[in-house]
Ligand SMILES: NC(=O)C1=CN([C@@H]2O[C@H](COP(=O)(O)OP(=O)(O)OC[C@H]3O[C@@H](n4cnc5c(N)ncnc54)[C@H](OP(=O)(O)O)[C@@H]3O)[C@@H](O)[C@H]2O)C=CC1
């Protein structure tokens with residue numbers, strides 16, 4: 045996820061340093077450091093915590109001394125609370141954000157939640173910074189951010205899985221993989237773009253506009269969600285993701 049954001053942030057004017065012991069590829073213009081000793085005497089206006097939540101306690105304390113006096117920490121980690129991170133970073137100002145993977149093409153959706161000691165200026169900076177990777181929604185509690193995580197952070201995973209299953213079903217109808225992918229992604233992309241047009245009807249109205257009485261869509265929809273099973277499954281999906289975020293706090 046860090047690389048996805050980096051691909052957009054690199055277009056801006058800031059000098060960016062990535063610390064990655066594995067030495068992964070970084071875009072031109074970004075400084076890669078594999079050993080923290082290389083930045084021993086440097087301070088940063090912003091430190092982005094982009095490791096897995098389970099690694100924060102081990103990794104982040106080493107960076108507390110590298111935060112500039114007016115700086116803040118921006119965490120993209122799921123669940124891990126801002127107050128816990130602030131303590132780990134020597135009582136630093138923290139803002140949590142929850143991006144999602146289409147940030148890689150500037151089409152992400154990022155929740156933002158100011159944490160302990162974050163000033164209005166920090167929040168404004170975080171909003172501007174995350175807007176470079178797509179749209180943002182600022183929420184006033186971490187509880188809400190963990191729900192953004194369930195809906196949007198993990199969301200591309202659900203969408204890719206739904207598209208994969210849809211394509212698999214298309215292949216069972218006799219199409220090859222390329223044909224199935226073209227039809228499924230074209231259909232999803234076209235429908236989503238139509239629903240996103242300014243002044244578009246509600247999602248329910250749009251669904252109804254495809255559904256001729258006694259026709260093929262009605263037959264398909266009855267099988268898809270006639271018993272409400274899909275709706276229940278999606279409620280369960282978001283709840284499970286939210287509960288996992290709570291476990292990671
Ligand atoms: N994936 C997603 O769609 C989203 C992820 N997130 C959050 O982003 C964070 C990263 O997740 P994700 O990108 O999926 O995980 P990845 O494992 O792909 O990325 C984590 C990166 O951190 C590197 N790393 C490991 N140890 C260190 C260290 N000591 N110092 C610096 N870098 C280190 C890893 O290197 P190596 O691979 O060599 O171990 C890896 O490149 C998580 O906190 C997650 O909750 C948030 C929103 C969406």
Ligand SMILES: O=C(O)[C@@H]1CCC=N1
Nearest residue numbers: 121122193197198199
């Ligand atoms: O699966 C995860 O934990 C991360 C956070 C949201 C998306 N991916």
